[in-house]
Amino acid sequence: MSATAKPIANTRSVTGIPTARLITWWVIASEIVIFGGLLTAYIMHRLGHPEWAASAAHTNTWAGAINTFVLLTSSLCAVLAHKAADAQDGPRAARLLRLTALGGVIFLAIKGFEWTTDIREGFVISSGGFWSYYYTLAGLHGLHVLAGAVIMLIVAADAAKNRELQRVECIGLYWHFVDIVWIFLFPLLYIAR
Amino acid sequence: MTNESHVHHPNYVKIWAVLVALLVISVAGSLSSMRAVVLVAAFGVAIVKAYLVAKNFMHVTVEKRWVPYLLVAMIAFVVILFAGVAPDVMRHSGLHWSNDAAKQAVETGMKAATKHE
């Protein structure tokens, strides 16, 4: 068996879920506890420290809102790519995936702008409890966006040639999960006061 | 591996429009001066949005039953973590103990915040 040939183990599907999608669900499950642990720590401290609201008031709600819009829209592209892949239209799926990755890049660019402004105003990661969590949470999430965008481009390159189309749905699932995390981060970091 | 669809594809653009409308609601809610309105608009809407994405984009509801169970179990573990840790970390005093450092941090922080305003 060469390195690229798939073992029979990979093609079996006792649960009725294809192996690729099954492992994606497990990855998402493991991500839930990672983000869950960090969010739990943040929420507990936030509730115990009302003075953090003053710091939270400095965050740019509009940047957060625009970023939510960007991620929601990129999620739409991801799910449309899945639909295209189901219709065996690899090139269309690839185009939509690249659009999704572009959404990720725009998200990171806005994030970069936002952080630059924060840091210019003197709010760095060590400026206090709220800021530590703000940068850590958003940073961990941003890392997931970056990784997702890179993987998405790799999947798109294959999909354009109508290869490995089942991966389109899997990377989409991951992307929607990252989207959901942001859906909760947005009110937690930007709105709650 | 088959690429035949295991899901019925709904009108995704319509769902996206609903999500964006919900986003507008939560941002509009944040402009309110009433704390309750802000929080409901923010977190209530977030839960609805998350549900819509999970249901329509991730197709959790048409997946094999144990997949949503698995995801819910993971969330349950996080809730257990919260329940076990919050009495010590979120609260600053309890039965025969008090966290003076945290209380002091709250006090000085609140003082600084009111002075700032």
Added chain:
Amino acid sequence: MSEQMQHAGHEQAGQDHAEPGFFLKYCWSTDHKIIAMQYLFTGMLMAVIGGFLAYVFRMQLGFPNHSVPGFGLVTPGRYNAVVTMHGTIMIFWVAMPVLIAAFGNFLIPLMIGCDDMAFPRINRLSYQIFLLSAIVLLVSFAVKGGAFGGAWTAYPPLSSNGAYNLTPLGAVLWLLAVALEFVAFLLGGINFTVTVMNSRAPGMKMFDIPILIWMIVLATVIFMASAGPLIAGAVMLLFDQTLATGFYDPQRGGDPLLWQHLFWFFGHPEVYVVLLPAMGIVAEIIAVFARKKLFGYKSMLYSTWGVGILSFVVWAHHQFVAGIDPRMANVFTVTTLLISIPVAELVFLYIATLYGGSIRLDTPMLWALGFMAEFLIGGVTGIFLGSSGTDIYLHDTYFLVAHFHYTFVPIAIISVFAGITFWFPKMFGRMMNETLGKIHFWGTVIPFNVIFIPLFITGAAGDQRRIYSYAQFAEQSRPALQHLRTTSTIALLVMLAFQLIFIFNFFWSMWNGKRAGDNPWRSTTLEWTVPSPPPHGNFAELPTVYRGPYEYGLPGRADDYWPQNAPN
């Protein structure tokens, strides 16, 4: 012999490609068996290092302030580092890779009847990240300040502030190494779970899966669900160390208790993560050597599920003296005592399996019985520590140290020896020497008890752990206690010396042992239906499963066992 010829023919059929070179075959392979060997040998190497560290600090405790041969004088700082690294290495770089990764990799595809893991390249990546983590950890011995000296639990502020632990670089490297190791096991563990769920042989239903495979999968799921919060916590600790944040600093709005909670939310399930595969290995072995169907397969499974779920609600019993709310201590005492029920249930089921069996006392069986006996002591002494009242006195004494070594040594050492001696014929195609194996068994188990029974006594007499020298404490520097410590140290030296016999037996048998047939133990599970060692792709023809894995001692059949893949 004819059987072997036949399999040689199959092997030929499997080789439709050129033989890869040494590097590709042993270092870049995606074959689950090669990856299992990589994990096994890395784990064994780390065990040697961990054992050496134990030797260093036991020598300091047994013969204080003498230069330790092979190490030099143990200064207080070096003592901290040595103790920390011993704990870290033994749990994360010995128990985990050997019990879960090595046995899991080797046995999962063979026991469920498929050709490889579902994702072989993720599997390879998992090992490579694991190797990197081991290298990072070992490099930390050489950096300025030396290896991390803040205890394997890494409580802040000791771990977060270089001015306290005096090993600022070692602390960062330690954290990075642990984080990398977690990534490796998340990748590997998710792969295991998916493989067992999706890639089982046709006919193998949920209750036809060998109990060991169930236990490995449940262990990886527990690991996956509990490690997340600690990964988050580790990122926060890393930022505290390097970016001057105050997540765990009460002066700046943080809370050191948070780390303890996040650590033990992982740390206690981790005990069961390594316990379950060990229990699984023992279950496989006692069924084979008692020639009897495993008693209560389903009860065993449900107990294991119970252990898995309960393991998530007991963690704060490690923190009874840390300043947690006493009302929470009540809750965690109750849950802790509750979890002993399903674990005891498992042991009862093992004993019931032995009852009335025709027991053969080969080396693997000796180890399996040894596991049950020693683990029992570990479990029973845990009752005192799980009760918040007695724990206040016994906490962080050598009583605790002895207790958890009575659980971890059976898990990480005894059951691993059981597993290695049992599957060695399948791994390398040859039998290990029985006589040497039995000498090694008694030479390990007897000194093991002599090491730790005195420590129960010194602990009850008030010896706190992580103390470099008791000379400053009038009560503890009494000769009576010092004799006990010295006894323990000498027993350790004896135990370490007997390990040389194992190492000799292992490598000698690899080339010179008696050739093992396909099924030397006359076992029913699928891994014994393929040649030893199994060829690439495992099965010449992928098997179909017709029945459960423990059909032994059947009166109506010519053989007393009925392989899972035999149609009739």
